[in-house]
Amino acid sequence: MKYIDEYRNKELIRIISDKIRSVLTKQISIMEICGGQTHTILKYNLEEFLPAKINLIHGPGCPVCVTPIDYIDKAIELSMKDDVILVSFGDMLRVPGSEKDLLSARANGGNVRMVYSPLDSVKIASENPDTKVVFFAVGFETTAPANARAVIEADRLGLINYYMLCSHMLVPPAIEALMSNNKVKLDGLLAAGHVCTVMGLREYELLSEKFKMPVVAMGFEPLDIMNAIYMVVNQIEENRFDVENQYSRTVTREGNAHAIEIINKVFTKEDREWRGIGVIKNSGLKLRNEYSKYDALLNFDFEKKETMVIGNCIAGEILQGLNKPAQCSSFGKECKPEHPLGAPMVSSEGACAAYFRYKRSKN
Amino acid sequence: MCLAIPGKLVSIDVSNEDLKMGKVDFSGIVKDVCLDFVPEANIGDYVIVHVGFALNVLNEEEALKNIEMLNEIMSYNEQ
Ligand code: SF4
Numbered sequence: 001m002k003y004i005d006e007y008r009n010k011e012l013i014r015i016i017s018d019k020i021r022s023v024l025t026k027q028i029s030i031m032e033i034c035g036g037q038t039h040t041i042l043k044y045n046l047e048e049f050l051p052a053k054i055n056l057i058h059g060p061g062c063p064v065c066v067t068p069i070d071y072i073d074k075a076i077e078l079s080m081k082d083d084v085i086l087v088s089f090g091d092m093l094r095v096p097g098s099e100k101d102l103l104s105a106r107a108n109g110g111n112v113r114m115v116y117s118p119l120d121s122v123k124i125a126s127e128n129p130d131t132k133v134v135f136f137a138v139g140f141e142t143t144a145p146a147n148a149r150a151v152i153e154a155d156r157l158g159l160i161n162y163y164m165l166c167s168h169m170l171v172p173p174a175i176e177a178l179m180s181n182n183k184v185k186l187d188g189l190l191a192a193g194h195v196c197t198v199m200g201l202r203e204y205e206l207l208s209e210k211f212k213m214p215v216v217a218m219g220f221e222p223l224d225i226m227n228a229i230y231m232v233v234n235q236i237e238e239n240r241f242d243v244e245n246q247y248s249r250t251v252t253r254e255g256n257a258h259a260i261e262i263i264n265k266v267f268t269k270e271d272r273e274w275r276g277i278g279v280i281k282n283s284g285l286k287l288r289n290e291y292s293k294y295d296a297l298l299n300f301d302f303e304k305k306e307t308m309v310i311g312n313c314i315a316g317e318i319l320q321g322l323n324k325p326a327q328c329s330s331f332g333k334e335c336k337p338e339h340p341l342g343a344p345m346v347s348s349e350g351a352c353a354a355y356f357r358y359k360r361s362k363n
Numbered sequence: 364m365c366l367a368i369p370g371k372l373v374s375i376d377v378s379n380e381d382l383k384m385g386k387v388d389f390s391g392i393v394k395d396v397c398l399d400f401v402p403e404a405n406i407g408d409y410v411i412v413h414v415g416f417a418l419n420v421l422n423e424e425e426a427l428k429n430i431e432m433l434n435e436i437m438s439y440n441e442q
Binding site for chain 1: 366367368369381382397399400401402411413414415416418419421422423425426429430433
């Protein structure tokens, strides 16, 4: 496929690998934020092309993995109501809540439907005027404009049966929190290309300045990743800490003004809990007051229930880059993609699932 | 979840003036995509698509520069 195949050339991966080795003199830790990029790294076995001096830390960038258990429990509860259709992206269906996931809720009579686009959830609502349709809107900045656009569309159509269970997370506040608590020490950051496609690079300029840390906005193909690592390594060796753009075919400094405008029109920031990590200030998006009639949290009654964290799952540590999946005692034993204990084993972008799929076969 | 892939915009549908849609070809698989965030997109452009929305028009000039640079590295190494 054009603009993809060019970035998968094995020989070039090796050449860039040699270049990295030739300039790197010290031991460094760099984090790739995005789970999609973690997946590419494992799939193409890129760690093998990197010198041992580089410790790649896999960041919290999988929205499915960090959606709080409480929201999944609420989505399941909604799906069991007689007058509700719960609509979700496919990625969320197998993420375990306190007791079960949405897929087993569906097997037990829950009304759960899967969509590809948020606009499909609006379509379901307009086709089912007698049923309340709740869209379980998860995602980072990449997905926020699409979900915001769905709310605008429901509003334009005058739908009174459309709701959103909104679990939107913002990446920069999470990175800032991880860095500030000093648990992870990073020498460089590989920023998620599609988050930057929407938001641009300004927030990363602030992060780079605050922590005196090189940041490179990175694409998703193996050569993008090798190249971005090479760029970070060069900055470290030259004692620079700039924000550079490896993914310039898609990312601009300003981001997409139309997409940012619609996010700001529909959503506002709030403190948000990240599964396994805890509450991070101003790291979530909720619907603005003008759109509160679409907010599922405000328009449905929920049972008061304690959420349960499943034992022997160290997902929180994995998501903060404090541990690698193989260090979890449940990994590959009680916890497998067929019956995941924690979210990082569910999503193909979760670090545990990526390690299970691509690393285990080699060991 | 933040997966977004480039595809070629093959048609634009303006029949609904509130919601600009288009068809995008991903190597033979054609999908309906919302073009609201890329009013500048023209037929033939590559757009980066995520959950049914084009997030940006791929900057072909930058992409070609990038690919050229990669090719240069390669030929330099072959010499
Ligand atoms: S391997 Fe399973 S149990 Fe262990 S941290 Fe990952 S998701 Fe949790």
